[in-house]
Amino acid sequence: MREIGHFINGKPVAGTSGRTADVYNPATGEVQAKVALASPAELQAAVDAAKAAQPKWAATNPQRRARVFMKFVELLNQNMEELAVLISREHGKTVEDSKGDVIRGLEVCEFVIGIPHLSKGEFTEGAGPGIDMYSIRQPLGIGAGITPFNFPGMIPMWMFAPAIACGNAFILKPSERDPSLPIRLAELMMEAGLPAGILNVVNGDKGAVDAILAHPDIAAVSFVGSTPIARYVYGAAAANGKRAQCFGGAKNHMVIMPDADLDQAANALMGAGYGSAGERCMAISVAVPVGEETANRLVEKLTPMIESLRIGPYTDEKADMGPLVTKEAKARVLGLIDKGVEEGAKLVVDGRGFKLQGYEDGYFVGGCLFDNVTPDMEIYKTEIFGPVLSVVRAKNYEEALDLPMKHEYGNGVAIYTRDGDAARDFASRINIGMVGVNVPIPVPLAYHSFGGWKSSAFGDLNQYGSDSIKFWTHTKTITSRWPSGIKDGAEFSMPTMK
Numbered sequence: 001m002r003e004i005g006h007f008i009n010g011k012p013v014a015g016t017s018g019r020t021a022d023v024y025n026p027a028t029g030e031v032q033a034k035v036a037l038a039s040p041a042e043l044q045a046a047v048d049a050a051k052a053a054q055p056k057w058a059a060t061n062p063q064r065r066a067r068v069f070m071k072f073v074e075l076l077n078q079n080m081e082e083l084a085v086l087i088s089r090e091h092g093k094t095v096e097d098s099k100g101d102v103i104r105g106l107e108v109c110e111f112v113i114g115i116p117h118l119s120k121g122e123f124t125e126g127a128g129p130g131i132d133m134y135s136i137r138q139p140l141g142i143g144a145g146i147t148p149f150n151f152p153g154m155i156p157m158w159m160f161a162p163a164i165a166c167g168n169a170f171i172l173k174p175s176e177r178d179p180s181l182p183i184r185l186a187e188l189m190m191e192a193g194l195p196a197g198i199l200n201v202v203n204g205d206k207g208a209v210d211a212i213l214a215h216p217d218i219a220a221v222s223f224v225g226s227t228p229i230a231r232y233v234y235g236a237a238a239a240n241g242k243r244a245q246c247f248g249g250a251k252n253h254m255v256i257m258p259d260a261d262l263d264q265a266a267n268a269l270m271g272a273g274y275g276s277a278g279e280r281c282m283a284i285s286v287a288v289p290v291g292e293e294t295a296n297r298l299v300e301k302l303t304p305m306i307e308s309l310r311i312g313p314y315t316d317e318k319a320d321m322g323p324l325v326t327k328e329a330k331a332r333v334l335g336l337i338d339k340g341v342e343e344g345a346k347l348v349v350d351g352r353g354f355k356l357q358g359y360e361d362g363y364f365v366g367g368c369l370f371d372n373v374t375p376d377m378e379i380y381k382t383e384i385f386g387p388v389l390s391v392v393r394a395k396n397y398e399e400a401l402d403l404p405m406k407h408e409y410g411n412g413v414a415i416y417t418r419d420g421d422a423a424r425d426f427a428s429r430i431n432i433g434m435v436g437v438n439v440p441i442p443v444p445l446a447y448h449s450f451g452g453w454k455s456s457a458f459g460d461l462n463q464y465g466s467d468s469i470k471f472w473t474h475t476k477t478i479t480s481r482w483p484s485g486i487k488d489g490a491e492f493s494m495p496t497m498k
């Protein structure tokens, strides 16, 4: 059985804790590897390596730090196919979708190639008589990232690229469900010229996370995962005096106005609802058609499209989506679908019985469509994280707007309309972090930044973009005067720039 260990001080190392977790092939249900679960002593080895390497890296001029990312981007492009397969094998999503996972992380690496410019400070000459004032951004020291299973390429790169470009050392604790790609990324960073100890990968579960949260030498923690764990990590990190940004779950709505192009909206819902089997934090899981006629027509269009979804293992190049990640995820999703039926929602397309010949033990669930869902139902309140789309019918625009506004989560939202005034009003009033206008999955590009509102995010600064440079650095402001002539006496009142 293949064993996946850690990556510490520039090389792969075997786990020594004696604890492991199974890594499955979600298409077949077979255990394909065991991943080591780190003990606090193994985390300490990563911290020791990081601590030893970081001062020299921070003192390396930013152009040289940028060059590591130039080379890394080249290596990612060269190895794209291999990297995508590495993801698909453990996650289950299609290879094309896994390439998207790598590319969206690669784009953040491209962004941080601008680090010499991005990390420049501010300077005011003559802030007072003979006084100059300047602000510089200095790395925090050691940062840590804790990432979810659904984007094992993109999300680690969201974090380690800006953290390392800013001059920090980094400890990544990836998801134990699909740990192979993060280790491979660390190897490629070494090949790109990163000094040993600057990027370490420590595999593990709650034990490793708690060790990170308690470690006095780790200055900042970036987390992406489910909301209960995001809330927990944020609280524990803050209680231990660490800087934290913690991103959680979602329930993303798409409002479809009566004037929208319904073919476009239906196609967008298919990709955004069922791509990656719905296991995306920016998946659309609630469609809100405005008006009975819009709703009837939309459901009519969606039904045959969902029924003809091609579902298969990642080796099927034509598959639209793959299986769910684990047996537990499948059982949870099926349980929620049963609950929706019990609660009285109309299950228009029922994917619960889906079976694929030759893959009977895989974690597949067929595409499902619920109609007549209401806000009091469990399937509306909970993030299902599976191939299940709920239709909530709204009488008018205000009622449609009210639904995502009142929902616990605030990650992404979209509106489909031809009316610029409605779109503008929607974008302005909605209390959600990322808004799409005729765009179903409005994930911002690397030079903007990613983050939700409400229970989808705790902390303030977003992932990537200029926010990330702020998150991974301290601001230091220097007020300097070089006196000439007679020295002044002491000043006892609050100094102001007269």
Ligand code: NAD
Pocket: 146, 147, 148, 149, 150, 151, 173, 174, 175, 176, 204, 205, 206, 209, 210, 224, 225, 226, 227, 229, 230, 247, 248, 249, 250, 280, 281, 383, 385, 411, 452, 456
């Ligand atoms: P998860 O919360 O189960 O796991 C995330 C990380 O936390 C993993 O590294 C895991 O090992 C660790 N962890 C799990 N339980 C823990 C515990 N009790 N104590 C400490 N650490 C623990 O999430 P997941 O199932 O891997 O990912 C899916 C979730 O992530 C969904 O809710 C999805 O919406 C969310 N997500 C959010 C974003 C975003 O940017 N907002 C992006 C991707 C995924």
